[in-house]
Amino acid sequence: MSSEIPSKRIEGHSRACATVVAEVLGKTLLEKRPADRSLAAVIYQNRQLGARDRRIISETLFSVLRWWGWLRHLAPPEFVDALAAGAPEVLPLSLHRWYGCFAAAWFLDGRGELPPSASWWLYQAGIPRQRIKDAVAGSPVRERRRCLKGFFADGATLPPFAEEDLLPAWSQDEMACPRPLSELIEWLQKRPPVWLRAQTRDVDRLCGELAKADIKVERHALMKSSLCIHFSGVNLRTLPAFSEGRFEVQDLASQTVAQVCAPQPGEQWWDACAGGGGKTLHLAWLMGGKGSVMATDIRLHKLQDLKLRARRAQFPNIRYKEWQGVHVPRYSKLFHGVLVDTACSCSGTWRRNPDGRWTTTAADVAELNALQAKLLANAADAVMPGGTLVYATCSMFKRENQDLVGLFLEQHPDFELVPYSCPLTGVACDGMQQLWPWDGDCDAMFMAKMRRK
Numbered sequence: 001m002s003s004e005i006p007s008k009r010i011e012g013h014s015r016a017c018a019t020v021v022a023e024v025l026g027k028t029l030l031e032k033r034p035a036d037r038s039l040a041a042v043i044y045q046n047r048q049l050g051a052r053d054r055r056i057i058s059e060t061l062f063s064v065l066r067w068w069g070w071l072r073h074l075a076p077p078e079f080v081d082a083l084a085a086g087a088p089e090v091l092p093l094s095l096h097r098w099y100g101c102f103a104a105a106w107f108l109d110g111r112g113e114l115p116p117s118a119s120w121w122l123y124q125a126g127i128p129r130q131r132i133k134d135a136v137a138g139s140p141v142r143e144r145r146r147c148l149k150g151f152f153a154d155g156a157t158l159p160p161f162a163e164e165d166l167l168p169a170w171s172q173d174e175m176a177c178p179r180p181l182s183e184l185i186e187w188l189q190k191r192p193p194v195w196l197r198a199q200t201r202d203v204d205r206l207c208g209e210l211a212k213a214d215i216k217v218e219r220h221a222l223m224k225s226s227l228c229i230h231f232s233g234v235n236l237r238t239l240p241a242f243s244e245g246r247f248e249v250q251d252l253a254s255q256t257v258a259q260v261c262a263p264q265p266g267e268q269w270w271d272a273c274a275g276g277g278g279k280t281l282h283l284a285w286l287m288g289g290k291g292s293v294m295a296t297d298i299r300l301h302k303l304q305d306l307k308l309r310a311r312r313a314q315f316p317n318i319r320y321k322e323w324q325g326v327h328v329p330r331y332s333k334l335f336h337g338v339l340v341d342t343a344c345s346c347s348g349t350w351r352r353n354p355d356g357r358w359t360t361t362a363a364d365v366a367e368l369n370a371l372q373a374k375l376l377a378n379a380a381d382a383v384m385p386g387g388t389l390v391y392a393t394c395s396m397f398k399r400e401n402q403d404l405v406g407l408f409l410e411q412h413p414d415f416e417l418v419p420y421s422c423p424l425t426g427v428a429c430d431g432m433q434q435l436w437p438w439d440g441d442c443d444a445m446f447m448a449k450m451r452r453k
């Protein structure tokens, strides 16, 4: 990392970036709004920000949220007090009080070169660069806490900076993690790669095109259409292969769900909680244009996104409808397969969306649990005898996953689990499977495959 003090020239940029990060942190943590959407809205209002500023803002924001369990000790105390009191607003703070926190986020991520804005924040916080011990990229989380020491006055009592503080305490009781919690935390603190799902028979050609555009691609060993790409700065949306619908951006764990559904050409499927349609498109693709997928959701605007994506890929076999989650008698026993990719805590995406760790509560999970049971029971009735029912969540909480499916099976003896071999790991399961980030450098995801007897 450079040790020079940044020049006055970058002052305006650094202050503008910090203003946006502080504003979005307020919206996210105090008002409990999703960070990505708040960020997009604030950036839209600040159109003078250049691409470089936007990158600094986004990286700082998500680093602060990823390490918030530790960095809250460096945040302005009024902000932390407002958070503890559940107050949605805090009196305007001096921006100056955020600088140390924002600079520390860059050190914790151990990304090597410190950008000029982060150097300026450090300088403005009055912390000499020599006081800070750099965190090394890839070093264990427990070693990274050392870089925070220099942000505190000599002789000050340091917070414990325990690994488990990086996840809310209540969430740790909700998981049935098969590995030590510290290993899960290591994964959650690493930025995830971007995964693409090739939507073309000619995956080699697609890989060639991506390589030509300077995008480094790795193909998954078992899921041959899944491509891992490493950050290259190229906007994927500008590529012809994107506008022709020859790939979709979709996390690897999510790509497993439609594979587990294994729809056959000519079948009728219902994707009950289709949202933006990541899994609808995959189902339609696997069916090779024969048969149909009915995509429903309570949010019609999400189905509009799906319509655009389906048009790009020229899929003719998708129908769209609103569904409020209720029992629909005319759907009874109508479909060969039903996928319920239900609303959930999204804790499985906390690596990608670290804000969720601090905005989701145990009470939210209890509320979602009742909705999940209702959606699953009402959608299940649409499965024909011998047909398939798949329940999925991007959650790592037992209550939303194994416990909920166990209860469903007790109350619906006409359904049974179907054992399968996981497309991602190749490991056989009894019909229920929790994927963890280490299973493929991906999000956590749960799937249960059932059959109507």
Ligand SMILES: C[S@@+](CC[C@H](N)C(=O)[O-])C[C@H]1O[C@@H](n2cnc3c(N)ncnc32)[C@H](O)[C@@H]1O
Residues within 6 Å of the ligand: 272, 273, 274, 275, 276, 277, 278, 279, 280, 296, 297, 298, 299, 302, 323, 324, 325, 326, 341, 342, 343, 344, 375, 394
């Ligand atoms: C996990 S998301 C679905 C993601 C989507 N399957 C995909 O692959 O992109 C869950 C969806 O459930 C929908 N949902 C929430 N409550 C619902 C309800 N009462 N009835 C129907 N859908 C609901 C949400 O709008 C959301 O789009």
